[in-house]
Amino acid sequence: MAGSTFYHQIAVNRRNSFLLAAFVVFVLALLGFAIGFAVFGGPEAGLATTAGAIGLGTLVGIGTYFGGDSLVLSVSGAHQVDESTAPQLLNVVREMSIAANLPMPKVYLIDDTAPNAFATGRDPDHASIAVTTGLLQKLDREELQGVIGHELSHVRNLDIRFALMVAVMVGVIAILADFFLRFTFWGGGRSRSRSGSGSGGGAQIVIFVIAIALAILAPIISRLIQMAVSRQREYLADASSVELTRNPHGLERALAKISGDKEVLEVANRGTQHLYFTNPIKKFEQRSSSLMSTHPAIIDRINRLRELTGDPPLSPSDAASLVGLE
Amino acid sequence: MDLTLIIIIVIAIVLVVVVVGIYNGLVQRRLRVDEAFSQIEVQLKRRHDLIPNLVNAVKGYMGFEQKVLTDVTNARAAAVAAGSQGPAQQAAAENALTGTLRSLFAVVENYPELKANENVLSLQEQLTTTENQISFSRQHYNATVRDYNTSIATFPNLLLAGPFGFTKREFFDAEPEAANVPNVDLSLS
Numbered sequence A: 001m002a003g004s005t006f007y008h009q010i011a012v013n014r015r016n017s018f019l020l021a022a023f024v025v026f027v028l029a030l031l032g033f034a035i036g037f038a039v040f041g042g043p044e045a046g047l048a049t050t051a052g053a054i055g056l057g058t059l060v061g062i063g064t065y066f067g068g069d070s071l072v073l074s075v076s077g078a079h080q081v082d083e084s085t086a087p088q089l090l091n092v093v094r095e096m097s098i099a100a101n102l103p104m105p106k107v108y109l110i111d112d113t114a115p116n117a118f119a120t121g122r123d124p125d126h127a128s129i130a131v132t133t134g135l136l137q138k139l140d141r142e143e144l145q146g147v148i149g150h151e152l153s154h155v156r157n158l159d160i161r162f163a164l165m166v167a168v169m170v171g172v173i174a175i176l177a178d179f180f181l182r183f184t185f186w187g188g189g190r191s192r193s194r195s196g197s198g199s200g201g202g203a204q205i206v207i208f209v210i211a212i213a214l215a216i217l218a219p220i221i222s223r224l225i226q227m228a229v230s231r232q233r234e235y236l237a238d239a240s241s242v243e244l245t246r247n248p249h250g251l252e253r254a255l256a257k258i259s260g261d262k263e264v265l266e267v268a269n270r271g272t273q274h275l276y277f278t279n280p281i282k283k284f285e286q287r288s289s290s291l292m293s294t295h296p297a298i299i300d301r302i303n304r305l306r307e308l309t310g311d312p313p314l315s316p317s318d319a320a321s322l323v324g325l326e
Numbered sequence B: 001m002d003l004t005l006i007i008i009i010v011i012a013i014v015l016v017v018v019v020v021g022i023y024n025g026l027v028q029r030r031l032r033v034d035e036a037f038s039q040i041e042v043q044l045k046r047r048h049d050l051i052p053n054l055v056n057a058v059k060g061y062m063g064f065e066q067k068v069l070t071d072v073t074n075a076r077a078a079a080v081a082a083g084s085q086g087p088a089q090q091a092a093a094e095n096a097l098t099g100t101l102r103s104l105f106a107v108v109e110n111y112p113e114l115k116a117n118e119n120v121l122s123l124q125e126q127l128t129t130t131e132n133q134i135s136f137s138r139q140h141y142n143a144t145v146r147d148y149n150t151s152i153a154t155f156p157n158l159l160l161a162g163p164f165g166f167t168k169r170e171f172f173d174a175e176p177e178a179a180n181v182p183n184v185d186l187s188l189s
Helices: A002-040 A043-075 A087-099 A133-138 A141-156 A159-195 A201-245 A248-259 A298-309 A316-322 B002-059 B066-084 B087-108 B118-153 B157-161
Strands: A078-080 A106-110 A117-121 A127-132
Touching: A002 A043, A002 A159, A002 A201, A043 A117, A043 A127, A043 A159, A087 A106, A087 A141, A087 A201, A087 B118, A106 A133, A117 A141, A117 A159, A127 A133, A127 A141, A133 A141, A133 A248, A141 A159, A141 A201, A141 A248, A159 A201, A201 A248, A201 A298, A248 A298, B002 B066, B002 B087, B002 B118, B002 B157, B066 B087, B087 B118, B118 B157
Parallel strands: A106 A127
Antiparallel strands: A078 A106, A117 A127
16 A cells, blocks of 8 residues: 555656646747747747747756756755765665665765755666755754655655756746846837837737736746645655654654754755755744645644554644744 | 467467466566575674674773673674574574664663763664664565565466475564564664
8 A cells, every 4th residue: 555655656756747848848839939929020930939948948858857966966065975974874874775675875965054854866876865964963863764764755756856857947937937028128129119010010919918928927837836746745755754764753753853943044945945854945933834835834744644653633732832933 | 280280389389488477577586585685684794793893892891791791792693603594593593682782782871981982882873773774674575575475375376386496485574572663762762
């Protein structure tokens, strides 16, 4: 039963990666065509910019597939560690990769006192796990096992590949839309008046409006996809972690400790926030289940773990004291 | 007559293909069992190698309970000797060793200077991770054994397993108290 869930999740992730790529190509094509048509006038120019946009998207996609993990790691200021520099961390990662029956991933450390972690890479053979120094200092061995188990579940379920593609695709669409909006603001009026004397001026204006609407909507839609998909995975990775460690209390205590921690992770940004163990950006008061959050509220995650062990959910007062909101 | 000959040949070919397929499947499953077991053996060997270092590190301390140390040393010797006696025997000897190691670490707790000793701490961490690795590898090994044993005991593999010499494998049994997870190891950290 549990096993079939993971295979199901892996299949879902393969399909979602494909659907996401298709969606992005479609949006890029639409955006490219609308921009080309609106700015340069005529469908031929539209087709040319479409080809350009898809070409750009493909290039970035391929680049992400092979180099995205190193990019994310270097943006986060992570440096690789080995047995001599972080023995216990390496030991725990090795234990959990044996439990998950996965090859040993590369292990990175981020010099930041906020406790957090993430996994990245394109598949289990090319996976990396990064944790902050704060995580190592604040968690004991069992809690660390729970967090590493969570991250390795992301590796096993291929969440890492999907998350990486999402990060970059959202970025490309945003850049293109942004570029267009700026271009329109500064240079659009001139080109429109010039081509206004020619034929098809009315159609061009309509398409111009559509292009602006697309340029505004596309980044929002793609970001909503990023949020919604990411939250479900966190619950599954928590459950998988318990299945690997056979110890729900370690992860539960880790979540409690991290949620009580008030530090913000400085190296995380909007593009990489959904990769992390817990949401690194928001202030802890705001870590709630809202539409735009990449992570479920920590209280919800703890209560789902308590369901697994048959413990009653945390009372509202316990929950409040946990996040320091008495 | 030609037709019956063709039918016979076709049936023979199909049979051969099926037999080869089943045989290869069984060989693959048995290989997985062997691989999983060699993974456990690597870690067991590592644990056996670490223990003398630990014993040396703690025995210098005045008044350190000698009985605990001899228990660990004896259990280690028994575990090494059990290495050639098959998974079930080996598991029993290793579980006994795990028990003596736990009491050793419990005693270490009473010696502040040992608890602060870098060398002892590092050995303790190495033994903890080795023990965890053994237990996770054991889960994996037992799962592959279950898969293999089921496959040679079910139809149609059953018909071929005997003649080709595929015999049941033993489980590497979990220690009794580890079976009722998860409150066991909470006291350790």
